[in-house]
Amino acid sequence: MSKVEKNDTDLYPGQNLAHLLPPSWKSDVERWFAEDTPSFDWAGFVVGEEEQEAILWGKSGGVLAGVPFFNQIFKHLDCKVEWLLPEGSVIPSDSKTKVALVRGKARHLLLGERVALNTLSRCSGIATVSRRFRDLARAEGWQGVVAGTRKTTPGFRLVEKYGMMVGGVDPHRHDLSSMVMLKDNHIWATGSITNAITAVRRVAGFSLLVNVECQDEAEADEAISAGANIVMLDNITGDGLHTAAKNLKQKWKGKKEFLIETSGGIVEGSLTGRVGPGE
Incomplete structure (x- = not known):
């Protein structure tokens, strides 16, 4: 054998x-x-x-x-x-x-x-x-967490999330109920990131994490100020991603606890330059 x-x-x-x-x-x-x-x-x-x-x-x-x-x-x-x-x-x-x-x-x-x-x-x-x-x-020196998404096959999610864990990555949220994810359409429908976070906190309470999809550093800054637990820097790559993450950490150090997440366009060939040591 x-x-x-x-x-x-x-x-x-x-x-x-x-x-x-x-x-x-x-x-x-x-x-x-x-x-x-x-x-x-x-x-x-x-x-x-x-x-x-x-x-x-x-x-x-x-x-x-x-x-x-x-x-x-x-x-x-x-x-x-x-x-x-x-x-x-x-x-x-x-x-x-x-x-x-x-x-x-x-x-x-x-x-x-x-x-x-x-x-x-x-x-x-x-x-x-x-x-x-x-x-x-x-x-590549990445010290953070590699996670999956909710883009799974309908009816087969449990099997696919299980496979992620066996493979050694974080399965991320399992469904719409396991974490609040405010994406661009939620924000558009409520008028602003702050409005969306304020509205969802009324019903989700303190026990659920709130993750906000952000298109740039300014949106992420607003989300953190409004109480987001996680800011997702969506479709931001290379130096732009590293700079935004560094600036946000420096600005809010000792003031707010939050996680930075990146998503969009992440494939095997794009990992180089997308992630950096210690970020």
Whole structure:
């Protein structure tokens, strides 16, 4: 077997991320099966109920993620899964690697095969890209947090956010209810950043963070003054980003506590010059 790198989910050392999942997610498995087999399983009729063993192979490099989803899919079919690698392992790209064994009735193995592989592949793919972004940012000297977004696949968000965490990045907010995010259209509709923050604080109270999307340093300054916890410098790059962040920190040092976030146009090739040491 090829050499496999150890688990590297170092944002959560020694912890089982599956423990974060809510009990309600397991009902998604029934929905996935209802979509994939809405009536008769014609081919399953052919193979019958003889006990068989299937091998899960890793054929392309990446971070293994999605173990609890894979397990639950086959548990639903009374199959047993034996993992040969822990979640978070980096599977090499230069050869086939035996990842897990699944035992059960032949028709059940085939019934769950595509649902399980699709879910595991999607989750692992997101973990792999997340790990790559994190490592690129570290190589550039970035000491802050690399985070995901809410731009997830409808109905599949929990799996995708889980993949981000296994990959070693922050999942950011999970939905509209988990943090207040005031974007340009919210600000336009209320007339100003200050008006938007004042209005939302009346209903959100003190326990929710308020994150405000800002187009320049002046907007960020207004947001901080009005009580924003996080200012997102949107689509600002290079020296402009570094200068704005430095000026805001200097102006409000010792007066206001806030975080600076940058978003928009962040791809692997744009990390250089976008982030800087200690910012």
